[in-house]
Amino acid sequence: MTRAGAVALNTFREAVRDRVLYNLVFFALLMMAAAIFVGGISIGIEELVIKSLGLSAISVIGLLIAVFIGVGLVYKEMDKRTLYALLAKPVRRWEFLLGKFGGLVLTLAVNTLAMAAGLFAALLYVKHHLERMDAVLLIAVYFILLKLMLVVALALLFSCYSTPLLAILYTSAFYVAGLFVQEMRTFHFAVPNPAMEALFRGLSYLLPNFENFNVMAAAAHGREIPGALILQNTAYAVLYSSIVLLVAAAVFSRRNLK
């Protein structure tokens, strides 16, 4: 486990030195602009606009990092052959994968928390105070992080056996499909087709359900988020990511390096 930790810390260090966290500057500028100008164009709903804009930006920026860096996690190491010297050390391939996964999730966690701090700062600037209900935003941010963890697991899996371009396509396709799993479960054809409906239903249970992680609207309006949903989403994200990582490890453990 310490070996996976060493890989994770190195992956985090790589992200920092490759200036991945520079996106925070963009986010900070966005929040500052929103805080300064939103009052003038949306009297009375400044808070809602800041919260919605902030959470959406955290989600989109996180997704871009998760997909674009995630697909290169393994491929880049194989392509540049940095992996060769490492795999000759007493490190198992699954430990390497787990480390790469952990490193990017750590990067995203630091990034997401920094953006969340920026969101609260903008909110404080607009409202001049924070309320207890604003803490719901933290749950929305936590769900975004769980979602990003799942996306990283998928990107890592595709990174193990395909090129970055294809891996981006596969990961994006899974993400988009995962936003519509509820619709897939209740989908009915104009002309009844039980076989296709069963196929869609089956697929909806196999695909990652990203819809469950979207509580941005509720958080922006200050509505309570049930504790059961927090537990359910946490368990779901951990379990689904673990299964995806197991598949990735199985694929990668027999992979011949060129």
Next chain:
Amino acid sequence: MCFIDGWAELPKNESMPGAAIEIENLTKDYPYGFLHLKKKRSLEGLTMQVEDGEVFGFLGPNGAGKSTTIKLLVGLIFPEAGTARILGKPITDIEMHRDIGYLPEQPYFYDYLTAAEVLDYFARFHDLTAADRSERVARMLKKVGLETARKIQLRKYSKGMLQRVGLAQAILHDPKVVILDEPMSGLDPIGRREVRDIILELKREGRTVLFSTHILSDAEMLCDRVGVIVGGKLRGVGAPGEIVGMKAHGMEILFELPASGTSAAAIVAKATKTGDRYRLQVSEEELYGALEQLRAVGAKILSVAQVKASLEEYFMHLIEADRAQASAVEVSGK
């Protein structure tokens, strides 16, 4: 039986009790073509041993199967058939990796790290304490001559400097077996000399070194034994001295002509002049006749020596024989 005209067959590498590396019938195919349905055999039934404490050179032209063998040994690729053991442990055993050091061909490391950071990173996989890591990293950087560049990111390193980092990470944890894939590649003469010195030092320390190369002079200089691989097949194993001594190419006479001597004589015309001296190569049967003729023209004989084949000549013979065999198979196939 001779396997190449004029060359005695090299001894096959038979199992020995003190073998550090034992390879048995290792075979590797690489898929290619549409859907990877076709397969090209890169290594065919390789069986050999590397003795404990010896420096073993793995020789062969590009694409002969040297790197494939090494990658199989360190677990980067997997064989179609066959097995291998290092220090008695199967290559599939993760514990085996504690005892080996590996330098990949044309190594490339994380370019955002400094040399000290990359060595510290690799040291972490050997369960060393922070103090031990720090001491070893400093010692290795000194050994490979990168002390002053320790805080420079690897993206600013030259190819030769990266090679030194690669060598340092391979021996950082005091491995018993060191496997180096083309360690002299990309190095200037000084760098090559330094790598040679490190290999000799590893040998003095009692470590086993297996390295691949196509620079034959390095192999002649460093190796206790060499294995020659061509077209994925091991063609022979032996001491460089055994190999180069297997076929005498005749005799060489070194002589000088006095000022009064005639350089127009037929025997002198056959010789090659270098400075004031002449070199003449003749067969063993012609030796005494040539000496008589040289004496007749007043030549001063400086030395007479047997001309032995170089490792390079042996190497070229193997490659030519392999090509001839391949084209013979092609012709008979048609």
